[in-house]
Amino acid sequence: xxxxxxxxxxxxxxxxxxxxxxxxxxxxxxxxxxxxxxxxxxxxxxxxxxxxxxxxxxxxxxxxxxxxxxxxxxxxxxxxxxxxxxxxxxxxxxxxxxxxxxxxxxxxxxxxxxxxxxxxxxxxxxxxxxxxxxxxxxxxxxxxxxxxxxxxxxxxxxxxxxxxxxxxxxxxxxxxxxxxxxxxxxxxxxxxxxxxxxxxxxxxxxxxxxxxxxxxxxxxxxxxxxxxxxxxxxxxxxxxxxxxxxxxxxxxxxxxxxxxxxxxxxxxxxxxxxxxxxxxxxxxxxxxxxxxxxxxxxxxxxxxxxxxxxxxxxxxxxxxxxxxxxxxxxxxxxxxxxxxxxxxxxxxxxxxxxxxxxxxxxxxxxxxxxxxxxxxxxxxxxxxxxxxxxxxxxxxxxxxxxxxxxxxxxxxxxxxxxxxxxxxxxxxxxxxxxxxxxxxxxxxxxxxxxxxxxxxxxxxxxxxxxxxxxxxxxxxxxxxxxxxxxxxxxxxxxxxxxxxxxxxxxxxxxxxxxxxxxxxxxxxxxxxxxxxxxxxxxxxxxxxxxxxxxxxxxxxxxxxxxxxxxxxxxxxxxxxxxxxxxxxxxxxxxxxxxxxxxxxxxxxxxxxxxxxxxxxxxxxxxxxxxxxxxxxxxxxxxxxxxxxxxxxxxxxxxxxxxxxxxxxxxxxxxxxxxxxxxxxxxxxxxxxxxxxxxxxxxxxxxxxxxxxxxxxxxxxxxxxxxxxxxxxxxxxxxxxxxxxxxxxxxxxxxxxxxxxxxxxxxxxxxxxxxxxxxxxxxxxxxxxxxxxxxx
Amino acid sequence: xxxxxxxxxxxxxxxxxxxxxxxxxxxxxxxxxxxxxxxxxxxxxxxxxxxxxxxxxx
Numbered sequence: 001x002x003x004x005x006x007x008x009x010x011x012x013x014x015x016x017x018x019x020x021x022x023x024x025x026x027x028x029x030x031x032x033x034x035x036x037x038x039x040x041x042x043x044x045x046x047x048x049x050x051x052x053x054x055x056x057x058x059x060x061x062x063x064x065x066x067x068x069x070x071x072x073x074x075x076x077x078x079x080x081x082x083x084x085x086x087x088x089x090x091x092x093x094x095x096x097x098x099x100x101x102x103x104x105x106x107x108x109x110x111x112x113x114x115x116x117x118x119x120x121x122x123x124x125x126x127x128x129x130x131x132x133x134x135x136x137x138x139x140x141x142x143x144x145x146x147x148x149x150x151x152x153x154x155x156x157x158x159x160x161x162x163x164x165x166x167x168x169x170x171x172x173x174x175x176x177x178x179x180x181x182x183x184x185x186x187x188x189x190x191x192x193x194x195x196x197x198x199x200x201x202x203x204x205x206x207x208x209x210x211x212x213x214x215x216x217x218x219x220x221x222x223x224x225x226x227x228x229x230x231x232x233x234x235x236x237x238x239x240x241x242x243x244x245x246x247x248x249x250x251x252x253x254x255x256x257x258x259x260x261x262x263x264x265x266x267x268x269x270x271x272x273x274x275x276x277x278x279x280x281x282x283x284x285x286x287x288x289x290x291x292x293x294x295x296x297x298x299x300x301x302x303x304x305x306x307x308x309x310x311x312x313x314x315x316x317x318x319x320x321x322x323x324x325x326x327x328x329x330x331x332x333x334x335x336x337x338x339x340x341x342x343x344x345x346x347x348x349x350x351x352x353x354x355x356x357x358x359x360x361x362x363x364x365x366x367x368x369x370x371x372x373x374x375x376x377x378x379x380x381x382x383x384x385x386x387x388x389x390x391x392x393x394x395x396x397x398x399x400x401x402x403x404x405x406x407x408x409x410x411x412x413x414x415x416x417x418x419x420x421x422x423x424x425x426x427x428x429x430x431x432x433x434x435x436x437x438x439x440x441x442x443x444x445x446x447x448x449x450x451x452x453x454x455x456x457x458x459x460x461x462x463x464x465x466x467x468x469x470x471x472x473x474x475x476x477x478x479x480x481x482x483x484x485x486x487x488x489x490x491x492x493x494x495x496x497x498x499x500x501x502x503x504x505x506x507x508x509x510x511x512x513x514x515x516x517x518x519x520x521x522x523x524x525x526x527x528x529x530x531x532x533x534x535x536x537x538x539x540x541x542x543x544x545x546x547x548x549x550x551x552x553x554x555x556x557x558x559x560x561x562x563x564x565x566x567x568x569x570x571x572x573x574x575x576x577x578x579x580x581x582x583x584x585x586x587x588x589x590x591x592x593x594x595x596x597x598x599x600x601x602x603x604x605x606x607x608x609x610x611x612x613x614x615x616x617x618x619x620x621x622x623x624x625x626x627x628x629x630x631x632x633x634x635x636x637x638x639x640x641x642x643x644x645x646x647x648x649x650x651x652x653x654x655x656x657x658x659x660x661x662x663x664x665x666x667x668x669x670x671x672x673x674x675x676x677x678x679x680x681x682x683x684x685x686x687x688x689x690x691x692x693x694x695x696x697x698x699x700x701x702x703x704x705x706x707x708x709x710x711x712x713x714x715x716x717x718x719x720x721x722x723x724x725x726x727x728x729x730x731x732x733x734x735x736x737x738x739x740x741x742x743x744x745x746x747x748x749x750x751x752x753x754x755x756x757x758x759x760x761x762x763x764x765x766x767x768x769x770x771x772x773x774x775x776x777x778x779x780x781x782x783x784x785x786x787x788x789x790x791x
Numbered sequence: 792x793x794x795x796x797x798x799x800x801x802x803x804x805x806x807x808x809x810x811x812x813x814x815x816x817x818x819x820x821x822x823x824x825x826x827x828x829x830x831x832x833x834x835x836x837x838x839x840x841x842x843x844x845x846x847x848x849x
Contacts, residue, residue, distance in 0.1 A: 095832045095836075103831065119827040168817045176810045182801065200795065 010051030245455025458743030516605010616720025625649030
């Protein structure tokens with residue numbers, strides 16, 4: 001059997017099947033997409049990138065809710081006459097081929113006028129004519145070509161969020177004014193007295209004054225607002241000396257110009273605001289394709305199928321589901337509410353909730369919790385509680401989700417600015433008083449000069465550029481932070497808490513162990529062939545582990561849903577399945593997930609499935625254990641307690657059977673005793689703990705799929721790098737401190753000129769940009785150096 | 792009347808034109824997505840090429 005990558009999706013496939021035009025496909029789905037593209041002259045899709053596609057999943061009825069006008073309308077951002085615009089989130093967007101095909105949608109479907117991809121946000125904005133095509137048809141078309149849009153409850157309630165571009169406008173205004181003022185102040189830099197300058201200086205200075213007005217009153221307004229807020233909260237934040245500096249610069253320059261005393265400092269003023277806004281812009285840019293604010297609504301569906309009396313089906317919006325309703329859950333659909341299983345074979349995958357990858361089997365009459373995904377066939381369930389009242393979703397009514405996180409956190413810049421402001425004010429007053437005795441006419445001049453030169457532009461830039469650059473470096477190493485402040489929080493951590501399932505264990509690989517009598521070659525072969533026919537997730541997994549074994553032709557195969565399978569080969573009968581099924585005894589209480597086997601009613605043993613721990617997890621623990629307090633909070637039973645106890649550092653706290661609220665409370669308790677807690681989790685059940693902790697890190701196998709609200713998203717492959725990230729964050733704080741020192745030296749030099757009464761505009765105009773630029777260079781170079789040490 | 796007034800007026804006029812162009816481009820959302828246009832720009836050329844290949848004269 002020769003394997004080649006599928007031409008469409010790149011998945012390894014058997015060469016013999018599904019070939020077309022000497023191209024090979026792993027399945028019918030991939031081949032169909034290829035044929036669609038070929039038919040519409042879009043085969044160019046495969047030229048930009050090799051194997052760019054995704055296998056389309058067949059989920060008939062998944063987008064049925066879009067045929068309801070009331071729901072579809074909510075997803076349109078523009079809806080007038082015959083022109084409709086919608087923006088859909090498509091997780092699969094990942095390469096230039098994706099952009100190309102999605103922007104050529106109009107060739108595939110009549111009625112679509114245009115489509116535009118935003119690659120970084122993984123979104124496509126489609127303009128279409130509702131008379132020719134519906135949103136439902138567009139969603140189906142996208143699914144068919146392997147670009148299934150993800151439409152969740154979140155999209156339903158979300159208002160049209162406006163993009164805030166005010167910072168860009170301000171930056172534009174400041175840059176425009178800065179350039180023009182520099183241009184106008186140039187003549188006076190070189191020629192202070194001369195006839196020519198005497199003749200035109202009034203005009204030049206007047207123009208500079210005009211240019212500075214929008215800078216002070218528009219571009220710099222955030223600094224005044226923030227300084228005012230700080231003072232009214234009895235806080236001397238960094239914006240207080242900045243606002244003071246800007247005001248003094250503006251008033252002194254205006255007075256100088258109006259009374260013809262000098263040129264003023266308009267060049268420094270506009271330059272200062274421009275550089276400050278540049279720093280702000282640098283820090284503000286984050287990862288637009290990731291969302292750090294997700295709650296259950298971005299995962300739950302918009303609508304479900306309700307069964308009415310007389311077996312009629314109806315699509316109903318999820319908030320309208322009431323207790324007592326009967327719902328129909330199809331294969332691969334999510335159970336949105338707590339319910340009781342009425343009919344069907346339930347294989348529920350709770351991996352999004354707990355991180356546990358093995359599906360749980362449920363029988364008729366069992367309770368199903370919201371958040372699970374049905375894996376096999378159709379279910380009928382009776383609702384026990386509405387969406388917001390379900391066990392899982394209740395977590396979001398906790399106050400943790402209402403208040404803004406870390407609102408009281410004082411950044412390193414704010415801490416230093418308090419001392420700095422007091423120092424500057426003291427300096428300004430004492431030099432003014434000193435000059436009152438020497439030369440009273442110069443006192444006011446010196447006073448304002450000190451405030452101007454001490455304006456902490458460089459200090460204000462140190463943190464944004466250091467943290468902003470490190471944020472970008474982390475992003476390249478697949479550690480995505482919500483904002484730059486998280487780095488400061490990360491540096492202050494003293495306790496690290498892990499979730500167990502899905503976090504320190506991986507959900508990708510499961511270890512399979514056999515306990516019992518050794519099986520003969522024949523028995524193994526029979527076992528493998530028996531498993532071949534079963535679709536149970538455990539069977540599939542066990543089947544895959546027997547790659548080298550030959551298959552047999554079975555004479556009989558019977559599957560007992562929810563119990564196991566019984567097969568026959570010649571005279572041997574094999575029974576594979578649950579303990580009670582194989583041994584005809586009631587199951588003893590057992591912690592592990594296992595498949596039991598017997599041949600001719602002779603019990604042989606069991607295959608137990610165990611989550612494997614992530615590679616490097618022992619190193620992470622021993623590494624972190626040296627400097628941090630550790631704890632593991634698990635929602636599971638104590639099955640792994642012994643192993644974990646043996647392999648983790650001595651003081652590690654191990655807690656089992658933790659409900660989501662318990663995890664949250666445990667962290668709150670630690671914080672009350674003064675600890676700074678970092679929580680690393682993965683599922684929805686960790687959402688509360690992630691929100692409560694100082695730094696909540698969500699570990700994700702695929703960063704595009706799903707992660708609960710958090711401060712940072714870490715790619716699972718980088719799990720063993722955690723301690724390095726913390727260390728790098730600490731170095732970043734050191735860099736900021738050195739940058740403070742550097743800018744302080746500049747200030748001392750400037751203060752010498754200011755306090756001795758010889759501050760010329762040109763000195764200010766040189767010193768200010770020089771200090772700012774050297775800080776930017778220093779922080780960028782050093783953070784890049786730290787970044788090199790990360791893997 | 793010196794030529795400097797004319798030059799000054801012109802230079803400020805040019806600066807204002809560019810400033811307005813910047814504001815309009817921000818308003819139109821040109822700065823919202825800084826990546827996709829860089830890829831999209833390369834498509835058009837190749838598309839023309841593709842048309843030539845896929846429609847050979849019969």
